[in-house]
Amino acid sequence: GEDVEQSLFLSVREGDSSVINCTYTDSSSTYLYWYKQEPGAGLQLLTYIFSNMDMKQDQRLTVLLNKKDKHLSLRIADTQTGDSAIYFCAENPGGSARQLTFGSGTQLTVLP
Amino acid sequence: GAVVSQHPSRVICKSGTSVKIECRSLDFQATTMFWYRQFPKQSLMLMATSNEGSKATYEQGVEKDKFLINHASLTLSTLTVTSAHPEDSSFYICSARADSAYEQYFGPGTRLTVT
Numbered sequence: 001g002e003d004v005e006q007s008l009f010l011s012v013r014e015g016d017s018s019v020i021n022c023t024y025t026d027s028s029s030t031y032l033y034w035y036k037q038e039p040g041a042g043l044q045l046l047t048y049i050f051s052n053m054d055m056k057q058d059q060r061l062t063v064l065l066n067k068k069d070k071h072l073s074l075r076i077a078d079t080q081t082g083d084s085a086i087y088f089c090a091e092n093p094g095g096s097a098r099q100l101t102f103g104s105g106t107q108l109t110v111l112p
Numbered sequence: 113g114a115v116v117s118q119h120p121s122r123v124i125c126k127s128g129t130s131v132k133i134e135c136r137s138l139d140f141q142a143t144t145m146f147w148y149r150q151f152p153k154q155s156l157m158l159m160a161t162s163n164e165g166s167k168a169t170y171e172q173g174v175e176k177d178k179f180l181i182n183h184a185s186l187t188l189s190t191l192t193v194t195s196a197h198p199e200d201s202s203f204y205i206c207s208a209r210a211d212s213a214y215e216q217y218f219g220p221g222t223r224l225t226v227t
Contacts, residue, residue, distance in 0.1 A: 031214050042118070042205050043156070043218040088155065092214065099146075100216060104155045 004091055004103035011109045018076040020106045022089035025070060029091035032065060033100065034074045037086045046074070046087075076108075084110045114140045116208050118219035125196055125226055133191045133222045135206030141186035142208035146216065147179070150203040162189050196226045 003025045012018045024032065030051050035043040049056045049063045049072075056063045062075040072089055086107050090100040115138040125131050135145055144163050148156040160176075162168040162183035170176045180192040189208075193200055203223055207216040 035218070040221070040223070042116075042220040043207075045215060045217060048215065099158065099161065102155045 003093070004089060004101050006087075006089060006103040006106045008104065009107050009109070011111060012079050013111050014079060014081060016079055018074075018079045018083070018108055018110075020074045020076075020087050020089075020108065022072040022074075022103055023070055024072065024089070024091045024101075024103075026091055026093040026101075027067070027070060028094050031092050032063075032072050033090040033092075034061075034063065034072075035088045035090060035102075037088065037105070039085075043088065079108075079110050081110045081112065084108055114138075114208070114210070114215070114217040116142075116206065116217045116219040118204075118206055118222050120222060121220060122223045123225070125224070127197055127226055128195055130192055130194045131196055131224060133193075133204055133206075133224075135189045135191070135208065135219050137187045137208040137210075137217070140208075140210050142189075143186065143211040144209045145183055145189040146207045146209070147181060147189075147191050148205045148207070150205060150221075152203075156205060159191075193224065196224070198226045200224065201226045 005023045033048040034046045037043050060077045064073045086105040088102050088105045090102045117136045119134045147159045150156050159174045160168045160170045162181045164183050164186050168181035183189040205221040207218045209216050
């Protein structure tokens with residue numbers, strides 16, 4: 001995931017909002033994704049945003065996309081202990097439907 | 113959402129033996145399946161892409177003779193780790209994509225330990 005960067009760790013208190021940031025490099029990516037991975041499990045697709053959108057909201061999740069800066073963020077409102085997991089952002093370089101490039105993942109820890 | 117299963121979820125094998133991991137799309141036809149490897153605390157590394165009925169495309173540095181991939185049907189792909197060694201111990205995850213879709217759905221992963 002050298003082309004997609006994320007901070008490694010984030011800790012928040014239960015009930016607060018979490019914001020996980022990601023920067024990517026391929027401006028031709030047509031979709032950007034957020035996946036969640038719980039310990040010992042596979043990846044769960046949380047949400048994705050098309051590159052011509054600035055914002056997408058789905059219940060507690062809000063995705064913001066700044067295409068000019070190639071910056072993507074995931075905001076989780078009212079963070080719960082069950083949200084503790086690793087969050088990966090991913091892009092599809094060259095607009096390819098075949099392949100995704102993942103970031104290194106951000107470990108979100110929700111404190112009681 | 114679409115469901116992808118993997119079997120087994122965990123396997124321990126002796127060095128030199130071969131291990132087969134299955135990846136199935138349960139409620140959709142997957143024209144493309146992907147195999148990833150994940151080391152502890154690290155991101156996913158794409159190993160290969162398989163399209164139903166054709167040979168898999170391997171990423172640079174992945175030995176195709178060691179990691180045999182078969183995508184014989186639209187719902188099943190298999191990864192066989194041949195002559196496994198301790199350094200092959202890892203978490204292997206598959207994902208599947210339906211034709212013309214941009215979403216990839218991931219399996220729960222298989223923990224391989226080679227002793």
